[in-house]
């Protein structure tokens with residue numbers, strides 16, 4: 001279908017657009033320069049038009065999803081997916097998924113309807129602890145990283161803790177410091193050619209030098225920390241702030257020094273123009289959402305939920321922007337500029353929200369994963385109890401797979 | 411023709427062991443390696459708990475007319491099943507723990523369409539634990555985590571030899587993990603149960619009489635909350651278990667069906683959840699049905715509140731079968747567990763039972779309509795969630811002329827809506 005969106009206030013930080021009035025054209029699921037005879041014309045009435053939103057750190061489809069839903073911290077699947085759509089989101093990424101849980105993550109993601117999806121399997125550095133300090137350890141770690149991504153059908157990797165610590169004294173010789181681990185992670189990122197997501201810990205701040213910035217996405221920074229990371233961002237680093245609801249007491253023991261908590265953040269608005277927002281639609285009711293978004297202008301919102309997330313995931317060539325050639329994921333808000341309600345939403349050129357109401361149409365969606373030439377080879381006994389052929393996500397009801405070479409940006 | 415299948419997933423219990431190697435010849439399983447007797451029995455179409463007892467296949471559909479099972483074709487059986495369910499006011503869908511995720515999804519949709527209830531063995535334990543999470547919070551883990559790191563394991567109302575036979579050897583007690591290199595020497599194992607069980611031989615058993623388990627759970631929760639008096643009043647083994655849990659870097663509490671048997675299961679499980687949460691134990695529910703975690707996950711993800719899945723005390727189908735007009739049973743044999751009185755109640759109340767099963771069993775004897783289906787993981791393929799949420803794919807190893815369960819459920823649903 002060929003579509004013209006007219007009279008829109010265009011917000012696309014990647015192309016320097018900050019509310020300029022203009023038109024958008026969609027053909028065959030992509031944004032194009034221009035079309036002659038549209039099948040559909042949408043009058044945006046000067047409402048903000050943004051690329052589809054990208055959720056970096058969804059709890060949906062995470063291993064704790066069912067527990068969170070049962071405990072009332074997360075809406076049922078369809079409602080939560082609907083909340084994303086209503087907010088103008090079109091891509092959902094789940095990070096920190098242990099490999100044994102990756103198949104289930106893809107299974108649940110396959111039920112989400114109008115959203116593209118991706119998974120960042122958990123990289124637990126303690127699995128590679130003996131390699132971290134070893135000469136040539138990065139090369140051997142690369143095979144392991146590639147294995148995690150290919151078996152878990154991942155778009156990248158999520159480093160759960162940027163250090164290796166053990167409580168048992170007899171294992172202390174295997175511990176690794178934050179600078180050692182960060183250096184190792186950057187080595188892996190360079191070898192694979194992709195930016196890795198690293199859970200933020202305050203100890204990281206000192207080691208975040210400019211030369212490594214473009215290889216790192218910091219997950220779950222605090223507002224204060226974000227204000228101190230100016231040089232890191234200038235050098236191409238990306239980060240997100242987790243906009244979560246009340247801290248829940250649910251955790252997953254995933255072999256890290258501390259369990260993975262279901263939620264870490266507090267409801268916050270990030271400093272404009274620096275970090276992405278993650279966990280937004282799950283932060284509960286509309287009241288919390290409007291509280292978080294109060295004062296957010298569409299330009300800052302577009303940066304935090306489109307441009308930076310697309311860069312963080314290495315998808316900026318086709319997502320997070322309204323530029324010609326990108327996937328036609330377009331969210332148009334009403335002229336009153338209420339960013340908690342999307343008026344029209346196109347997913348791959350299909351209208352999934354029309355005048356604030358879901359249309360029920362099923363657009364084409366994709367599972368994004370990373371294509372690498374590095375041969376996958378797990379380190380040691382790492383795939384655990386499952387046999388390798390059963391561990392790999394080679395089944396499930398996920399949407400068609402799109403392998404991408406990620407753009408590390410910066 | 412002979413075929414070898416490697417790394418086959420066993421549909422014997424919630425462990426979903428994925429290391430079975432199976433030889434098939436002449437359309438039948440000839441050899442199974444690595445499984446426990448339960449698992450192996452599954453592939454030879456035997457009884458799970460009594461592998462040598464002969465089991466009879468349900469060869470074709472039947473409809474019971476004037477007390478006699480009359481053979482019929484699939485179309486008529488499906489039609490009759492749909493009619494029964496459509497005209498009933500109070501419908502129950504029972505079982506489902508031994509179906510694939512896809513079939514479970516169909517069954518849930520059917521129950522929803524009929525405004526019926528869903529009941530399954532072990533659903534109550536899950537639901538009560540999930541309910542408790544709201545106030546206590548909790549920690550969860552994968553089975554690999556149990557194997558690699560658990561220093562203390564507690565089986566509460568859970569006899570793994572009867573619910574997940576290889577669990578102690580593969581993961582929980584004897585297994586050598588990355589940080590538990592000597593296996594059992596590195597771990598403390600306890601069990602809390604009413605009667606004597608096989609688990610006693612490899613755990614520190616705590617025997618409780620009915621009601622005492624609640625006291626013990628209450629004491630453990632209070633002690634974990636810092637009440638020293640409560641700690642002092644625990645029995646000696648209870649104190650030992652508490653200290654082991656508290657001192658361990660990581661431990662796991664396995665909850666079994668037994669935790670839901672007492673007069674106040676909700677209270678018991680919420681105390682256990684508080685004990686686990688405050689001592690840093692992860693909680694895993696053990697179920698002998700291989701996909702009960704899949705079932706509860708689908709239900710919760712579709713918005714069923716855990717509390718709505720717990721029958722009133724004494725109100726389960728097995729105890730009070732006369733509370734429904736029609737019951738669809740899939741992958742379970744509830745009548746086997748009924749008292750004589752309950753069976754009489756089932757007949758007197760004229761409850762119409764539709765049974766989907768691979769074998770003849772006690773429930774098919776009471777069924778108004780019985781429809782044979784293939785056996786998951788042997789004749790039918792599908793996906794299931796292991797007790798820790800890992801997704802595994804069950805394979806169809808031998809051909810079967812029996813109808814596919816998911817398809818049967820879909821066609822019944824279609825008939826109900828027609």
Ligand code: SF4
Nearest residue numbers: 420422423427449576
């Ligand atoms: S423990 Fe369970 S899954 Fe494993 S072989 Fe035995 S019955 Fe099968």
